[in-house]
Amino acid sequence: MSSRSPYSGSRSTLAIAIDVGTTYSGASYTLLVPGEIPRIYDVTGFKGQENRESNTKVPSVLLYSNSGELVACGAETKKLGPKRGIRTEWLVVHKFNLSSTELFSRRRRFKLELRPPSLRIDTPKVDLPPDRTVVDVFGDFLKYMYDCVRDHIINTHVDGNQRWSSLHGKAHFVLRMREAAIGGGLIPDTPEGHERVEFVTEGEASFHWCIDQAIAGAALKEGTNIVVADLGGGTVDVSSFLVKATKPLRLQEQMAPECALAGSITVTDRFVKAISERLQGTPYDESDYIETLREEFDEEAKCLFREDGEPETYIRIGGRRDNFEGENGLCKIEFGLLEVQREDIMHAFEPSVDATAKAIQKHIAGRRDTHIFLVGGFAASPWMLSEIRRRLKAAGIKSEVKRADSNTAKAVAHGAVAFYLDRNVTERKMRYTYGVSLEPSYNPSDPEHKARRRTLYTDQISGMQYVKSGFFALVNKGQLVKVDNVYRKRFYSEPSRKPELTTWSQSIERYNGTRANVTFKDVDPSAFEPIGWFRCDIPASAMTQQTGPRGAFYEVEYDVVITLGTVEIKAHVEWEEGGVKKKTPANSIWEDYY
Template sequence: MNTRLPYSGPFRKLVLAFDVGTTYSGISYCILDPGEVPEIRGVTRFPAQEHVGGDSKIPTIIYYDQSGNVRAVGAEADRVDLEEEAEDGELVKAEWFKLHLRPRAPSSSGITDTIPPLPRGKSAIDVFADFLRYLYQCAQGYIQETHANGTNLWRGFESRTHFVLTHPNGWEGEQQYMMRKAAVMAGLIPDTEDGHSQLSFVTEGEASLHCCIQSGLANEAIKDGKGIIIVDAGGGTIDISTYKKTTPKGDSYEEMSAPQCYFQGSIFVTANAKQFLQNVMRGTRFELDIPYITRIFDKTTKLRFRSADDPQFIKFGTLRDKDPSLNIRSGQLKLLGSDVASFFEPAIRCIVQSVEEQCKASPNAISSVFLVGGFAASDWLFSNLKTSLMAQGVEVSRPDSHVNKAVADGAISFFIDHFVAARVSKFAYGTSCMTRFQPQNIEHVARSANKFRDLSGDWMIGGVFSVILPKNTKVTETQEFRQAYGKLAPDPSDFDKIRVDIMCYRGTIADSSSQWFMDKDPFMYSTLCRVEADTSRLSIPPKISKHQRMQYYEIKFEILLSLGLTELKAHICWQENKKGKYLYTFFHVSRSNSSLRSPAQVVYDPDIVIQE
């Protein structure tokens, strides 16, 4: 188990971690006192909550009235009378709203019909902000009630609170931007650069690793240079991450391969059950009962399912409800155990395949798989994974207690312990550009109909993806990836601003290539953000075109990418010669928290020009 050092900061500080899950959410916190060893604690009591304990979490549910006002949240919203009001049209229920923030990637396109729509007039950011506001109020009430002189204690934290928000492995800069916007709307942080610095993000996989390290599980399993895989099985997503220790002694870890995220959480088991019921009961008098039967399955049958050989029962009605042809007797629906097992099969198959892929991609042998998250409480899921993976020499285990608090506690550990020193880029990051036409290059010749002369008189060809940060690259927190570019214009006023779109490529084109044509895999690109730099003060001398002897202007600059902690940051820099000194100016995209300050030698490639 890790031995934490005393906090060395100058002021008392509060760290709050909000794990907003698809189905359940939790809060952990830590009071940082100078000279004291930090202790991670959890909020274990929420308003209207029946069961109170160390693994306490609340449903991720909000009820709105017809005017769009919040009526009930969390445990307060998990009441039968509110469900009835919603059915009568008086209230509107918002659940699984976290998944509306998901990246618009091909891997998530098939789940749209599964996710309930948002309330009318509400965006995903609106609902997320309302829920964050409620979590903050719960944290405030709990700390004030459970700590000595709690009211004054909380008052002292109002300007000294740092927030950590967790998100699935597959969430990217756009999702972090929306979550930050929701935090501002919720009143957690001000919408300023200093305010943004009070918020950090961590993936659920990395947060779970920190929790396993704190419990001592990771240290024992990761001996002899072997790696471990964290499978965070939640309500909406399954996040899979692989780590190893960087040194035999110490607490520094690094990712061994790019983390994965799949939409195969426990809600999709319920969705599979609902589809099965619709197929069986369509056209019968029980068809209207399917939503209610599905809810009963979700809260009872799904949780206690352990054997595919034994029949399973869903008690939903009275003694009068029966239909032998549907296996309904005395208000109970009888299901074959094999049918219930089929509801779990996609999730089990997904995890096993992903673990196998991670094992193949990892340079070190994998010793153990740790199953955490709310879905990990399923004995059927755990036993099947254990059987499948042990046959391949991989041990599968899950924490004995608080299996669903790993992410919230780990998020606090992420902030105060900082165990992960290097991460692996999930995709190739870069920008669209044009490059000088090469008549000896077969790829260029195949697209020669698209070549054109630029202002300098050179033959160019566009539609090129220029890689700045390659996929599957190990990245430390301070490491920068840079690429030089140029831009031409007929008038210097065109250079008042430089705008560059930072793009992400999710396909499988060879990672070793520094650039390729985007028409090869056109649907696998997405724009992450736009970087803008004010270059109006630059003095740019004119140049003369070698083709038509026309005057033009050229600016050269670099794009810098870094992963920082868990956020991709994009910057533009250029070199300006004033009185013999080189000045380095850095501008960063508005979705970043900080700007770079360390100058470096600028090297330009004149063959690459940004494409407008």
């Protein structure tokens, strides 16, 4: 359990964490008052489910009109009860008459469109509302969650209205996407507004929740390894940390986080797809029946499936008058209940169980004294827990798999606030290599340069020769990086005949290939990807005179500087002007799971 010191700041602060999950979302916050010990509050009583005060999660659903107007969010969408459901692979669209003329669409699972490129899924593109991007939809939902936080603070704190009025304009956020926060009106699109947003991975937020809520202090001894698997609606995220010190608590990331598209909804999708194929050609091969089957399986049968269950499971697909038996008894329906064999549900779970167990094994390999925790809504599944335990035991892993007793469904939001307060992780492993493109001066004694003589070119002003397609790695994959470590590379501007304003742009690039010590991009060109650009104007007064094969020329020496160690990369440019160091504002680049 976490033991915090009183807040040492000079003014009160509000910090809000919003976790937009694939199926459900949650929010937590802390009110920091000078001299008081911080406390984390979880938002309950979301709009549309106010009578469920203990519920800390709300469906990640939005309802739009066909003209693109936002009608409702979260549980409020259920009040408008769809008459007919149309299923697509990653999107449920409900169309119905509200005023006898207006059609509406319910958007779910929009978060999957924000997944990083490394998470590939073979699904149709989400059909977004007119003139709305996925970032717009995300922003709309953030605005809804923000309003829920506001209502909770105002309604549950004695001086809630006064606190909200004085603090919300400068609130700090721990979120997923800065652009969506701007679009949702949470922050202004200014440098000061941007600074109010911080990022944290789901795995690290879940880990901080475990420290705050689930792990006994005695278990947090120096040298202990802790693995946390966040089993969510869309993804399974596995992180591992080593306890480096206990007072204060300091943690070192052991491996880059693993993320697999193996969450709860993938089980539902596999099950419904298999059963739908059996129902083809029957009276029950219609969207109404399939959507009923999906909802019943998702909300009950999947959640209750366990190791010692019955051979058959009965899932509602129709009304009490619905009775049917297909060929070979494969589609047996009695009184609206579809008979499903145990093996059918096991097969739907299998890829998710396998992906989770393998990710945990990867993080545990070669490590002793390890604690394993499952968190997230999907961790409540009895089958997932028993199967992961069985597979890890069969693999010779003696560490016990624990599932926290308290509510883990929205551990991410609570843990994100704990992350903001405690900053326990001081070192992280790089998942990729990051660097910059460059064209190095030709060195005839360098074998790599000699092998690329065909790419040589001569600058017309300086007369110097350069090699194309170079790459300089600022940090390498697998490298252990301390929080806020700074890395830099010196560059020179293009030669000029006279001092003049230099406009310069540079990209930060990610290399996700398998080669080590890459110095030229042509060895694996498809593995390089720009993740962010920044641009700056350097005045003529910063230029210095140099001499080359073709005489005098002018150039600027400048450094590309990146700051790493958090889940966000910050980059800027530095140069000297008249003996005074100058620099551009920092550009922030959010790299999911780096």
